[in-house]
Amino acid sequence: MSPADPAPSTRDPAASRAAAPVEPPRAAPPGQQFGGDLLTEIFNNSMDPGYADAAEKGRRDTPLGVAGRVLALAAIGFLLAVAYLKVVADTPATTQARDKLVADVKRDQATADRLETDAEKLRDEVSGMRDQAFREAGGDAKYLRDLEAVTGLGRVRGDGIVVTVGDAESAKDPVTGKPKAENSDGKIYDRDLQKIVNALWYAGAEAVTINNQRISGRTTIRAAGGAILVDFKPVDGPYRISAIGPSAMRRTFDATPAAKQFRALAGKYGLVFGVKETDGMTFAAAGDPQLRLARPVPSPSPSPSPTPSTTPSGGGR
Template sequence: MTVPDPDGGPGKRDPDGGSGERDPDGGSGKRTYAPDFLTELFRNPLDPGYADAAARRERTGGRSGTRKRVAGASSAVVLLLIGFLLVVAYRQTMEEEPARTQARQELVEQVERRREETERLQARADKLSGEVAELRERELGETAVAQLRDLAAAAGLETVRGNGAKITVADGPTSIDAVTGERRTDGQVKDTDLQLAANALWSLGAEAIAINGERLTVTSTIRQAGEAILVGVRPVTTPYEVVAIGPAKLADEFRGGYAGQFFDTLSDRYGMSFDVAEVKNVTLDAAAELKLRAAEPSVAPPAPSGSSSPAGSLSPVPSGSASEGGR
């Protein structure tokens, strides 16, 4: 009697035809792999639970009898509740609409009343300003009134007319930084640029300066607020026109001075627009009335009216056409 050898003796059959090598995959001769998750997901997208429910519904024929009636009643109750909530919301909205309309109308009426009141007060202020000018001229005399006008013109509180220069500066093209992708503002006019132009004009003998119509005084500020430039409290935008009344050669001296060379450099490097022109008989409006916290009398006596306004330079406009600040 022959006993089979457990290690492949004569009593064991070799599936590989007696080669003596075992198949690492269990002797089947075919490799098998575990299903890939994505492959299985796309092959069977439906969850097994949904598949079982669908199969059970096909076998049983779906809901019937009491269960079907209960489900229909539940759906009807839910739809009825949703419709009730929509009706309530609609009625509340319609009830609140008249109140909002009334509030809006009241605000509009208030704005109109305040506008009419402002116009009435402005007309009264202009009338009183004219009366003050007449009383001043009658009580003080023409010489004193002329001196007051000259002082007001020098302080920026009187509308003036004369010859001078106009400096126009505008923003250059905007570029994008190739590394960061941010917008570069090198070609934009800064508050320091306008400060430089104004200081240069003052140093060259300018007697009155306005930036985009905003008259400069001893208390005026030129500052940056984000991307906007404020002259006093009012924003100005490009192109920036700096108009000055002063000596006859004010434009030529500005163009040939350090300020003109500075703006030429900005124009060549960043593409900013820069131009200097001579102006004749230009009018600058008065600034708003100054609000000083402290003041001291001037040590030097005021100059005579005949010498304070050089010929062809600064000339106060008569008080009848002066702005509010010239009172």
Template sequence: MCGMSQQPPGRSTAARPARPDASMSLLTNVMEHSLDDGYAEAAARDGVEGRNGLPRSLRGRLWLAAGVVLATLVVTVGAVQAQMDAPTLARERGELVERVEDDTAAADTLQQRVDELRGTVGEMQREALERHGGDQAELIALLSGATPVEGPGVELTVDDAKGAGGGGGGPRADTGFSDTGRVRDRDMQRIVNGMWSAGAEAVSINGQRLTALSAIRAAGDAILVDNKPLAPPYDVLAVGDGSELADAFKDSVDGRYLQVLKENYGVRYSISEQDQVRLPAAASLIVRTAEPVKTEKGSTS
């Protein structure tokens, strides 16, 4: 024998050719089994049982019918109740609107009455000042703001910077308005005090006559003069020698302060001499008197 091994019949030593898609077995499996086996079994079972989402027992179907009838009954009763209550609600709303209108009319009437009484009191105060002021009655009435005044003076218009309304920083952003380009109550205080210091005999802001007891404050974003809100631009009228008053204000500390606001924050202002300006009388005057107070030993102080 030659010692050579014999191959079994029908067997070949040549290697089998590999499948062309052998390297894509995972992709092939996904393509051939696009639906998970569990989902496929559930779908087949549902098809066999013929499930349609409805209970198959008689008791279940009766409960379902009862629920539908109850829901329909609730919706119907709610709609009927709403329709029945609609006239009542409309009547109550009409009554409320009528009450608001009546109260508003009553408040307007009271405000008108207050304005009339305030005018009467102011007139009596002015007459009292003129009657008891002696030789200086006219000067006292002028300085106290009891009477209108007209004469030469200056007009100073102050307005917010263009586009004021955004946030800002700097030394003016600590209190009050958040925007440094807006005119604040303390700015108007300095401007008015600068006018008085420059020699103004009478001052008004947007038609509001200022007196020794006038207050310039802020409420939110509004500037209040004697508790009346003003809107920019702020028109300041001052009676006095026009040229001297304007020059004195510009050279004062407060005038330079206004110039700094213009240069650093964009606040706009203009000042001009006027041959004739007219200021109204103060809306109301507060008359205060002082009396000596007795001490424990009977002396006065």
């Protein structure tokens, strides 16, 4: 060994390690899922082999597959265009049909109002002729008019109270300003109007109306969808329930459970509820009832007097 070469025993191990070449890290085999460093493996092989095969297969699609997709997209676009043109073409017809229905409803409503006015005039004429016939025959027409007033078939006038109820105002969204979802606890239903009417009868009312519609013994208060019907006629809120009765009716009504309940609901949910006294109210008569089961009973004819017996015992033998 020449003097220029250092002895092996005097070589620095650290220097020997530093001089050794560094091998680059080997890549993980394609199917390997786990290695020494799991996080490194996840970043290096982030795509599942199945997804990689599917992507490679899509890149190797034939021109026929690409053309098929293009044709499918074109067909979908054509169908959408046809549907849009169909909707646009049908819009004028739909609008015309809706306008025609609205016009028919308004015309029929005007006809019904005119017929109701004519019926009221004819009812007054019949009442006048009936009263005249009663007077000529020596009868008491006032008693018959009183019966009509009690049953709701005659026009009445007098002092009383007006109860106003209505739905609570819907809360509005602070951002959009639109009403939020309707609160069922703050809504007036048909049963609520029934409670108020019954409470007014209890308080001594002699005649009652709901939004100027007279309440009689055959009046129905019911719901149909979202509307309230009084004798099959819709009424809108706020509802005005008017009653003619004694001067103490206001105080008696305020003490009823129905009035207390609606005051509590008004304070809790914001329902509209108010009671005020009103003088000089006039109520129209209710419609003539259509009797289907009841029949008038004819006046009984006087029975002939029995033939007097000629025997002292009265013909007992």
